[in-house]
Amino acid sequence: MERLKKFGVSLHDKNVQFFLIAVILFWFKTYITYRIEFNLGIDNELQQFLLFINPISSALFFLGLSFLSKKKRWGAILVGIEFVMSFWLYANVVYYRFFNDFITLPVLSQLTVNGGQTESALSLMSPFDVFYFTDTIILLLLLVSKRFSLNARSNRKIAFVPLTLAVAIFMFNLSLAEADRPELLTRSFDRNYLVKYLGINNFSIYDGIQSTRSSMQRTLASSDDLTEIENTIKANFAKPNPDYFGKAKGMNVIYVSLESLQSFIIDYKLDGQEVTPFLNSLARTGEAFYFDNFFHQTGQGKTSDAEFMMENSLYPLSQGSVFINKAQNTYQSGPAILKSRDYTSATFHGNYKTFWNRNEVYRAFGIDHFFDATYYNMSNENVKNYGMKDEPFLKESMPLLESLPQPFYSKFILLSNHFPFAMDEGDTDFPAGDFGDKVVNQYFQSAHYMDQALEQFFNDLKADGLYDNSVIVMYGDHYGISENHNDAMAQVTGEEITPFKNAQLQRVPLFIHVPGMQGKTIHKYSGQVDVMPTVLHLLGVNTNDYLQIGNDIFSSEYKELVPFRNGDFVTPEVTQVNGNCYSTDTGEELDVQACESPDQITKEKLEISDRIVTKDLLRFYKPEGFVPINPDDYQYNNAR
Structure with a gap:
């Protein structure tokens, strides 16, 4: 407690109390949302524990940023951050109700391009969805009623505590997640895993990093990246019948x-x-x-x-x-x-x-x-x-x-x-x-x-x-x-x-x-x-x-393996779903070793394709007799 006082943090401070109420409300609301809206496939007690704690780090971090604001507007800014986080959570809820998936930054760019989706979105909403904004409503009522007399002194010194605590909790969360799912951030194609282990907001941050990384990959790519890819694809070519x-x-x-x-x-x-x-x-x-x-x-x-x-x-x-x-x-x-x-x-x-x-x-x-x-x-x-x-x-x-x-x-x-x-x-x-x-x-x-x-x-x-x-x-x-x-x-x-x-x-x-x-x-x-x-x-x-x-x-050389985009796959013998292995014939769960070989092939196929697309490698590849396309030669204007 003495260390906290050095940063002006006291549990008797109305600002700190208001902040903690905001964190707790968002934490519990998010956990309830996980349970009632998302099918995340909880397989053990550790995953259950991680699902429960993973909203804490992002709530502390984003709401903690409010302490960096001007002192007179701090309460309003904190409520505003709570609303934005609630809106993002609810947007994912609506999206998941149809797509069984979570919004990524690339998907946001798709939504700006594609109109005409209002009817589908409205059909997925319910009057009971006001639940997702109850925390914001409660905070707003507390603020307007002046139930909490927020002081006007500087809060910036306090910000160090929730931001540091957020990082510490996230690292603890990540270490437990890696213990249950090794190479979670480097090998997983499935967003369900990332949300289950790390939380919706931490996943969104990870997604932003990955999108930026993808853009950089194209810039740094060269024709040298093609050699291994070309050899692998041609070695697995199935000759025509x-x-x-x-x-x-x-x-x-x-x-x-x-x-x-x-x-x-x-x-x-x-x-x-x-x-x-x-x-x-x-x-x-x-x-x-x-x-x-x-x-x-x-x-x-x-x-x-x-x-x-x-x-x-x-x-x-x-x-x-x-x-x-x-x-x-x-x-x-x-x-x-x-x-x-x-x-x-x-x-x-x-x-x-x-x-x-x-x-x-x-x-x-x-x-x-x-x-x-x-x-x-x-x-x-x-x-x-x-x-x-x-x-x-x-x-x-x-x-x-x-x-x-x-x-x-x-x-x-x-x-x-x-x-x-x-x-x-x-x-x-x-x-x-x-x-x-x-x-x-x-x-x-x-x-x-x-x-x-x-x-x-x-x-x-x-x-x-x-x-x-x-x-x-x-x-x-x-x-x-x-x-x-x-x-x-x-x-x-x-x-x-x-x-x-x-x-x-x-x-x-x-x-x-x-x-x-x-x-x-x-x-x-x-x-x-x-x-x-x-x-x-x-x-x-x-x-x-x-x-x-x-x-x-x-x-006759075709190999019957169907990779799914999330890294799962199906073959006539075995099917992998969420990391679990099943007999395709009976549906009986098998030892994961039965899926090891097709799992490795699936990962290799997805990774090779991703490298071709994200790095734009076909610009370096010139098949014999193929005339490269110049997009400027094509225009679609109805002149009639």
């Missing part, structure tokens, strides 16, 4: 992004009716190859991450979206590779070109035409969620598609089947589910509407003569139903949704129609990063000269 290689040479390519569609919906019947009868028929009749163990591998960029993998066969960023943060990089995309084979490329999207910064990143990919919302009838009856409804979008796209010189490489981004999945009256007569969850109930109607739109699109392609000369690739971009709806999903699937089961639910559909080839169901475990080399090999383009992480799924 001669029975499939070149079978679609010279044909058009049509990608269709199936918004939020998960594989559990395929062949699912609701009240005796198939939810997706058209897609089911493609798999049953052999009109297309259907991949029933295909997984999405997206991160925070969701749909944009799926696009990025489809175009580049590289993993998305662990934080934020490549489309926002790395749009100025050099890429060797599918559309760019096919230019030497006289392909014209185009993207069709029922939203405006600036949404997710597509107008910039598409230039880096070398996409020739971008048909955005300005080309469509965006009347109220045609629009929902993030843009145009699927049926009018695909119908109005046909004349634009027909206008392209052949062969073409095209991509259609569907939007209707998007959270919260509400349907306008008259769009579908398919019944809603009855699982006690509005979002899950509406998902079946929304998915059925998408299926109807796809059937119409296939019929139009056949009528226009494009179907028999086009490879059609349809893929689910990411999950639609998050972990927050596990109770309803347990009713849908008839099984409890454990962490293992949730990992298995990350399957999304992949259909590939190849004219002249009889399709079938492919059971190989594969992911979105593998689609680009698979399609290029069908077109007769050997990808061995390019730095791609994925491999041709049809290859």
Whole structure:
């Protein structure tokens, strides 16, 4: 106590008492939030203890900064800091309710670019959320009522105590966390771990450091960084299957992004009716190859991450979206590779070109035409969620598609089947589910509407003569139903949704129609990063000269390992979730040693891809015959 008095700290001091009340209120509110809002996977008593104490250091530090302010305004500034911290916590709560993830600084830059998300955000809010600001309200009432007579003497000397204590508690926290999870800050791809061990605010600081570090990495990178990467990728290259290689040479390519569609919906019947009868028929009749163990591998960029993998066969960023943060990089995309084979490329999207910064990143990919919302009838009856409804979008796209010189490489981004999945009256007569969850109930109607739109699109392609000369690739971009709806999903699937089961639910559909080839169901475990080399090999383009992480799924040398962006993975034998190892066949938990080998391969793949993207290494790589893209050659202005 004598040492504290040297700094003017006394528990009888009203300023100190007010400060301690603020710290305690924020501490307990944050811990309660952890327990009721976030699924952090607490596995032992040490993790429980760390979860309880980790809000203390950041509360002491940030609120302690108020002591550095001018003495007359100290109380108001402390309340203001409490409000900002509460707002940041609540923003993460709302974000987590859908994405099961935490906000990073790159995500904030995405939010400034992407409009039209108000409806989704509001649907995730509740009147009871006032709880997240009760501490600020209490402090404000105490301040206004003058219950605490805060003195006007200088507080700056006091600041040393909470700031020093904050650092000491954080170091104690970190040492315990490292004991339970070695190399937490250097090896973990999973934000859940960082928040569980260190807290939401400390994670945000770490995120800011990592973002700054990523920017510096590009500046310091050189061609020397490529040698090891090139050798590793080429050593793991899967040679094309001669029975499939070149079978679609010279044909058009049509990608269709199936918004939020998960594989559990395929062949699912609701009240005796198939939810997706058209897609089911493609798999049953052999009109297309259907991949029933295909997984999405997206991160925070969701749909944009799926696009990025489809175009580049590289993993998305662990934080934020490549489309926002790395749009100025050099890429060797599918559309760019096919230019030497006289392909014209185009993207069709029922939203405006600036949404997710597509107008910039598409230039880096070398996409020739971008048909955005300005080309469509965006009347109220045609629009929902993030843009145009699927049926009018695909119908109005046909004349634009027909206008392209052949062969073409095209991509259609569907939007209707998007959270919260509400349907306008008259769009579908398919019944809603009855699982006690509005979002899950509406998902079946929304998915059925998408299926109807796809059937119409296939019929139009056949009528226009494009179907028999086009490879059609349809893929689910990411999950639609998050972990927050596990109770309803347990009713849908008839099984409890454990962490293992949730990992298995990350399957999304992949259909590939190849004219002249009889399709079938492919059971190989594969992911979105593998689609680009698979399609290029069908077109007769050997990808061995390019730095791609994925491999041709049809290859006899293909290795069935699907890394997830958070460092987990799935194989036909084992699945890793949150550091725990399971038998993929039975779901039984195994000794972690059973997952050691695929875990190391997963880390290596993610690290290599991250080095390529964060350091912009493709600017130093010159494949033979590839003409680098100059983004200045591409502009997307609707002149009509």
